[in-house]
Amino acid sequence: MYTRRGFIIRLAPIILFSLIILTLRLQTNKQGVLEKFANRLDSYGYGGNKHINTSNNGDHNDNSNTSSIESDKGNDNGGSSGGSGGSRSSKKVAANNTAPMPCVDDLEWIDSIDIVFPIKYARRNIVVRPSSEARRASITKVDEPLFGKLQTIDPFRDPASKIQKCQDSLILDVPVFSETKVNASHLYFGMATTLERLEGSIPSITRWLAYTQAKLFVIIRKPEEGPWPKPGEVSQKQARLRKNGLDVTLLPPMSKKEIYTENFFSLAKIMYSSRKNNTEWFILMDDDTFFPSMTSLVAMLHKYDAAQQYYVGGLSEMWWSVARYGYMAFGGAGIFLSRALAETIDGVYETCQGEMHKAAGGDERVMRCVYEHTEIKLTNEPGLHQMDIGGDYSGIYESGRMLLSLHHWKGVYPVDLMNLVADICGDCVFQRWLFSHDTVLSNGFSIAIYPKGEQAEGLDFYKAEETWTSSTVEESVNPGTAHSLSPARPKLALDEEKIQYKLLESAIVGDVVRQSYVHRGKDGEMDTLLVLYWSREKSYETTRSALKLPRT
16 A cells, blocks of 8 residues: 555656646647748748849840749749840849748638639749839749649549648839829719619729729719619619718719710710819710729829810720721720810800710710810820720730720629739739740739740730731721731730630738639640739738748
């Protein structure tokens, strides 16, 4: 029989051993928590990084041609590759090479998008750093692949599918931009549409107009089929829009007998009558006009003195339309009337409205009124786009040019989603980066792989790919779009000369913008999904600092 003292003596080693084990487990758990935080940061763009300085124009002589999406036999660490030459409008940058880090990715969100499993998948985290030395070039060259090797994912067979590895985060320098909305209180916008069509335009209008202090006037028209909307419906819609940061006024036509052409032209008088002392520009537009950057739009108008008479706009991209309707500002691109010109139009409004039978459209009515009652002619701004062309608009969206306005996007191009990345990098929407000689990111629209590389015959990235169709004018030296979209190059054969991944989905996830680009598999092949996570460097630094994690 043990004494109490003997029992304690025999038990002491067991207690000491248990305490040691407990201490080790606590240390392990603590390290596991840190690793979990680090992995979560990696999944949202805060892992190790590579710095790409877009202000560097140095030349490199490495002529290797590593694909920007590595093959299954490729090197996991995504080795860099250089290239010689380049287009007149390109910048070339070097990349540091470090090994990829473990990466955690929550793939549950993929279930909500239009894709069929299994899929091939790759992702990259991009950290944006505003720099006073950075400039938006037509195309910026980066000497490394954009993605590592593809991974096959099938959550039905493996519900716990996780990304095995992802490349280090890539830091891209972009021009400095304001994190606050531009003050556009001197701009008045106007459109005429039905309540139903307005509803479909709200997401896109909100993207460019909300919280800018610009005013929007919307004439609510009677739908082609059905009664006039009830006053309560209109007031509720107006209240909802204002709650979302839009300074909007919904109002009935000046006369219910007016046709659309008259409604459109009457916006000039309605807006001018509501002007304030600081109002400078009156903009007439369609309900599917989209302005990718209000900051750039304000900067464009700043070139002109609104106290002088200016009629600013964009021609149709098709010379046939210009020849048919006139050298005018087409409504889908936006019609910009300076305060001085709007005053003149207001003085002759009744006369111009009475001559409405001469005009086929509201924009033509504005042109006739300006040309018949002033000596002012159109000031054409090439960045304003009517998009009257047919076919595929890829060549325009992938051109690397600054697009100040877009039109005819409904049902085809999700401009509001394409524009989300602007919250991270300012005027970087549709900006282009060329990775490893063969892959071009047209930010927000597509990722295009050119199997023969940038040196392929006839592939000049300075020229827009002529993916669109247009009508020609007989006996005209203009083949159709030379006045608006040149220089251009021939269309490439998809999946042969060019493999295109179009934007499928984009979403704001905390302080990060996620973009998903898809290439649809053919003849039984799997779809391929390429995902980019965009974040600002400030968010990256703040989060890592708060968790006391090393910056690699």
